[in-house]
Amino acid sequence: MKRITLLLAFLFFNTVGYGQSFYDLNWKLDNGEQINYQLTITSYEKLPLNMDSILNTFSRDSESELSEDDLAGLEKLRNYDGKTENRYHTNIRNSNHFEKVLDVTMIDTDQEPIAYLDDFLDSLGIQRNGITLRGTLNKSGTIHSFWMNRAQKNMLSLLFELPDHQIQKGDTWQLPNVNMTGNSQNFICHEAKKRNQVQLVDVEYSATDTIAVIAYDIMEYVSGEFTAAALFNKDNDTSHEATSTFTAEAKFSIAQGKWLEFKGRMEVETKGFMDRSVTQVYTLAETGNRKE
Numbered sequence: 427m428k429r430i431t432l433l434l435a436f437l438f439f440n441t442v443g444y445g446q447s448f449y450d451l452n453w454k455l456d457n458g459e460q461i462n463y464q465l466t467i468t469s470y471e472k473l474p475l476n477m478d479s480i481l482n483t484f485s486r487d488s489e490s491e492l493s494e495d496d497l498a499g500l501e502k503l504r505n506y507d508g509k510t511e512n513r514y515h516t517n518i519r520n521s522n523h524f525e526k527v528l529d530v531t532m533i534d535t536d537q538e539p540i541a542y543l544d545d546f547l548d549s550l551g552i553q554r555n556g557i558t559l560r561g562t563l564n565k566s567g568t569i570h571s572f573w574m575n576r577a578q579k580n581m582l583s584l585l586f587e588l589p590d591h592q593i594q595k596g597d598t599w600q601l602p603n604v605n606m607t608g609n610s611q612n613f614i615c616h617e618a619k620k621r622n623q624v625q626l627v628d629v630e631y632s633a634t635d636t637i638a639v640i641a642y643d644i645m646e647y648v649s650g651e652f653t654a655a656a657l658f659n660k661d662n663d664t665s666h667e668a669t670s671t672f673t674a675e676a677k678f679s680i681a682q683g684k685w686l687e688f689k690g691r692m693e694v695e696t697k698g699f700m701d702r703s704v705t706q707v708y709t710l711a712e713t714g715n716r717k718e
Contacts, residue, residue, distance in 0.1 A: 448592040449629070451638060453518070453528055453565050454683025460519035461684050462714040465532065465585070469510045472703040514558060516710070518586075521562060527570050530586060532559035566590050569603050579603050584642075584672060585688065585710060589624075598625045606670035606694070607646045613666060616650040635681045642674035642690065652699055666698040674708070685710055 455461065514532040521527040534556045559578050562570040567588025569579065583603040593599070600622045609615075621643060628639035652666035674690030688710035696702045 446594050447629070448594050449626070449636070449638060449680055450592055451567055451588040451678055451680065452683055453563065453567065453588070455518070455520055455528065455565075457520065460517060462712065463516040463518075463685070463710050464535075464713050465514040465516050466709045466711075467512045467514070468707045468709075469512075470705045471510075515713075518563075524562065524570065526565045528563045528565060530559065530561050530563055530582060531557065532581075534558050563587070564590075576605055576608050580606060584644075584674075584690065585708070588678075593626050595626055595629050598623050600624065601644070604644060604672075605646075606644070606672065606692075607648055607668060609648065609652075609666075609668075612653050613648075614651045614653065615648055618648045619645075620647070621645040630677075635679055637686065638678045638680055640674075640676045640678060642672060642676070644672040646670045664699040666696070668694070668696045670694045684712070686712075 513535045515535050517531045517533075518528050521529045559581055561574050561578060561582045563582070563586055564570045567586075568590045569582055569587055571579075571582070574582065580603070583601045587601055587603065589599045591599075601624060602622075604622060623643045625641050625643070626638055627641045630637040630639060647667075647669045649665070649667040652664055670692070672690060672692045674688065676688040676690075677686040678684070679686050688708070690708035692704075692706040692708070694702070694704045
């Protein structure tokens with residue numbers, strides 16, 4: 427009887443294991459196809475300045491006294507609380523220079539693109555101000571353009587990087603290219619911690635598609651001292667604490683190889699020399715058709 431029970435248990439767990447489905451999250455574009463999105467970033471910012479700390483900083487250096495105009499400008503910023511909304515036309519297409527690689531371009535829609543001018547400047551390796559991001563992705567989902575700066579690589583990774591291996595429901599992975607903190611050599615870190623997790627939380631099915639439901643949970647925290655020795659004097663050290671978080675819910679079409687929905691939220695809060703609180707809401711919506 428014991429052997430039969432063990433055999434049934436073995437068969438049950440193996441059946442469950444074999445029943446798990448694995449999925450590839452890959453971008454899919456045929457020749458002549460492209461994907462167009464509008465990225466909307468709505469920002470809410472609070473910037474209450476630590477006036478006492480700033481004035482104390484300048485008073486330590488007799489050559490760095492603030493003028494009346496400087497003081498007036500700081501007063502305007504003291505309780506700044508503003509909302510801004512930026513829209514970016516985002517285009518994904520097959521690369522003309524690399525195999526199995528996609529070009530990703532973001533253009534600020536406040537500046538109208540001029541086709542002949544953009545093509546000409548592109549041939550010279552020059553970007554107009556309207557182009558805010560230019561990078562490349564492997565079709566497998568990983569970042570190809572290793573040469574990008576930190577801010578652009580963050581944007582490309584958070585919005586478009588996918589796992590380079592098969593996954594099943596419940597699996598988690600990381601976005602190794604994300605670095606939201608980015609302090610300079612003037613920061614001396616005393617404490618640091620981070621969380622970087624993306625998870626396939628569910629899989630939805632329709633008659634024509636399989637949809638991956640994905641959740642993002644990323645956090646970076648640092649605290650320490652910010653020294654402005656290069657600008658003032660060697661004793662000018664102040665405390666600095668920063669927390670950055672990014673959460674998002676997204677739906678990816680496995681059959682079509684593209685985002686169907688993407689809604690994210692980034693929050694950045696700093697305390698110390700300059701208190702700052704910024705919240706950004708990211709919405710990615712497909713526009714147009716896939717044919718060039």
